[in-house]
Amino acid sequence: MLRTSFVTEESVYGVILVSGMIVVAGGHGETSWQVFWTVVVTVLVFWAAHVYAGTVAHHGFDDHRMVGLGEAFRGALRRSFGMLVAALIPSSILLLGAARVVPDLLAIWTALWVGVLVLAVLGLIAFRRRGASPVMQVVGALGTAAFGIAMILLKAVIH
Template identity: 30%
Template sequence: MDAQDRLDRPVAARHGWRAGLLLLARNPAGSIYGTVLADSVLAVEAERQTTLRDLIYAELVTVIIYWLAHVYAEFLGSQQGVGRRGWPRRLAETMSHEWSLVTASFVPLLAVLLASAAGASVQTASLAGMWTGVGALVLWGEIAGRQSGSGTWASLAYGLVSGAFGVALILLRVLLLH
């Protein structure tokens, strides 16, 4: 079975238990961007924000602004051949496709909320969110590798490289604190 045949199969047949995750993140590349963005905000803002509410607000606003800018850039770059009547549909398609950038940012944010509910400080909760983001990045990278038709080992390598971005952000946070 070649790569195209694998891509033509239904999502559930290609990814098994990961099908639900893939539906959450139809666009693994956008999910990687969204998770890296969320971890970046957590790395920088956790030390500046004194309340959980301020941290969550900073992350959500940043992610939405970044998503809108990303949609705008993608939309502008894809206008070739779209007539005056076709642009609203194209804009909606772009917004929908890139929405995974936003939904993926909820994964680290959920970990922050759970850690905070368990009594962690804002700084500790943000670190829990960042480590959760590392795990999510590994998963998104692995899914992207599978979607591209790569084998198990190559997909795992994609996942590990994606996770390395999250680890780099945690190291950045450590450097910012000292």
């Protein structure tokens, strides 16, 4: 269930969203605590909007059958689960900075690099699940991770 729910377009989008928020919030000298709250609030707003949009889009007739509001809502929740899960790892790392376990800047950069790793794993699993060759699995992992690398380059330019 977790693998099916987590390796989705929503989870990839969620990691990229979190990375983008870390870049933006962390680009102005904020603490890990401030970046953490910016990320959490933003992800929750985007997640709620995604669930709402999915509910509205699938309520009514879908695939030539009637879909009730409850069924549409449950489906939207299920599809968007990966967006929330994707934010857990980088947010946890930001909390390490907020708790002063590691310096703020280290927490922010580590959260970004871990985002790259999570994207690579998502790409690898997605390509493996579709029966791609080992070479294409690596290519898929690198292609997905490239979005995280783009965020890190953006952070380097901003910082």
